[in-house]
Amino acid sequence: MVPEASPSPTPPSRRFRLTLDTWAVLLAAVLTLLVVLRAIPRVPW
């Protein structure tokens, strides 16, 4: 029989760290907000 997984060795302070995905979504959300509020009026390409 396979033993049940042992408790995660991750220290509690690390458990709430944001993942790469979440940071990326946050950055996109902030940029979108800035565009909507016209703080970034236009972006050249």
Next chain:
Amino acid sequence: MVTDTPTAVLERSRPIQLPERFLGLLPGIGLLLVIGYLGKLAEEGVRAYGKAHHQALPNIEYVLWAIVFGLVIANTVGVPKIFRAGVATYEFWLKAGIVLLGARFLLGDVVKLGGISLALVAVELVVAIAIMTVLGRAFRLKPKLISLLAIGSSICGVSAIIAGKGAIEADDEDATFAIAAILALGAFGLFAYPVIGHALGLSDHAFGLWAGLAVDNTAEAAAAGAIYSDAAGKVAVLTKSTRNATIGFVVLAYALYWASRGQAKTVANKARFLWEKFPKFVLGFLVISGLATAGLFDKGQTAALANLSRWAFLLTFAGVGLKTDFRELRRQGLRPFVVGALAELSVTVVTLGLVAGAAAVFKL
């Protein structure tokens, strides 16, 4: 041999603070920007040269230039240590770029294209896993390396392999190889797919669908699409994101398989496992697309968001080249690479057939 002084050991054991970590990223991000921008200048330079000399030069997208510049650096002088942390952020820019790209999609298109993609992804998953498993066994690769290559080739290269590595407790060495193999094979695909697509006269939608299904790394799938055309790039990102969304299910299946053999931890809470593995940027993409559909952005704002997305992709594509190191492949020998290449080739042919069928049925 260099021995560490007590001060050096003490320095290393000190936890790195957030501002230091952020500053440590800047040189690499700067390098991504320089290489990406050089790619853009090269594209514009070639176009201007052709126009000035009345020559019909092929339009080579900045994407390809940026990747080639990165590949040359990574595989000759190598990426100096000071740049590595920042170069590794390319995946972050990719995800932010995909979320912002949501502004260029109406939800109706997402549902239609996403639905077609999902049906094709289901077939692609089964075919890719079956081919990789059969070939891996025939070539007697290590079972966990086969699992990693199967996860990588069926879903999304690097992040899937990293997710799979933790879940099935594979070796670092296997994971490093599987990542290097997927990136290197994808790099070949980048050059080959657009040529094949043009030779077959595929439409932008059909090509984007094919790139999204057949190229394993999300950044490379986006690049392959963008090299073909802007519209193909959009569809490739959407298809690839649909494929990425299935990551949790495939990794869970492998985790359960290895746990049943006593070679990995059991999964206590399957719903939580699926949520943890689900790529959250897909949700961000859907929200922005929903806002665009609701008419929140005017024309200028949509253009601004689209251009922000392009800048994020520019950093990503520079990172793709810089992170692809063909020398990693030599460490495990030719056999696993041959298996990967054969499997990829089979998946390429099968997905091309699928896309040709879907293009005929759905008039893509």
